Amino acid sequence: MQGTVDGFNYGLVTPLVAYLMACLGGALGLRCTTRAMLVTRSWRPGWLALGSAAIGSGIWTMHFIAMMGFTIEHTPIRYDWLMTFASLAVAIVMVGVGIFIVGYRGARGTALFTGGTVTGLGIASMHYLGMAGMHLDGQLTYNTFTVSVSVAIAMAAATASLWAAGQVRGFLWSVGAALIMGLAVTGMHYTGMAALDVHVGGTSEPSVGGSPA
Known part of the structure; x- marks a missing residue:
């Protein structure tokens, strides 16, 4: 049978906190990216790596805060620890590739398009890999069109x-960029969740996994 999905079990609390975390990670990461463009080339890799870690971990934190408000009727949800932390690694690495491209080639033309595309794909990959780490007594299916829209949102906003x-x-540009990044992450997340259908089995025990604290 089809399970009733509730993505707002705590009302607007989890979406707002998740958005703030995405903005915080984006602000730190994009500020590091801006700083990297002002320093000598010898210091640039360190700033870009720090920015990648900030944005990637911010995306990951946003996702799992939002998932705290996600419930499915008739089945508990658990998470596989290995897949959960793999999604964090994917986010940091793919966002890092995009940021390094922009950091060394500039935020314009082909470099900007390539960097934004890779960063957006990193956001989307983290989301769907994190979803794949869910263990429940049922099966997840996705609407292909809505998934495509979610990926396009992530790429465009990134x-x-x-x-x-x-x-x-200056500082205001970094704040604006962080707000856009926050929209990229949360918009992608909730659009991706709208693509989800859950078919609850009702016969087998849910797989054992770890629920992230």
Whole structure:
């Protein structure tokens, strides 16, 4: 049977806190990216790596805060620890690739498009890999069109935020870029969740996994 999905079990609390975490990670990461463009090339890799870690971990934290408000009727949800932390690694690595491209090639033209695309794909990959780590007594299916829309949102907003970070015009530009990045992550997340259908089995015991604290 089809399980009733509730993505807002705590009302607006989890979406708002998740968005704030995404903005915080984006602010730190994009500020590091901006800083990397102002320092000598010998210091640039360190700043870009720090920015990648901040954005990647911010995306990951946002996802699992949002998932605290996610419930499925008739089945508990548990998480596989290995898959959960693999999603964190994927987010940091793929976001890092995009940021390094922009950091060395500039936030314009082909470099911006490529960096934004890879960063957006990193956001989407983290989300769907994290979802794949869920263990429950049922099966997850996705609407292909809505999934495609969620990926497009992530790519477009990530590209816009990297462009804003690359302008190097002060603190307000970094804040604006972080707000856009927060929208990229949360918009992608909830659009992806809208693509989800859950078919509850009702016969087997849910697999054992770890629920992230």
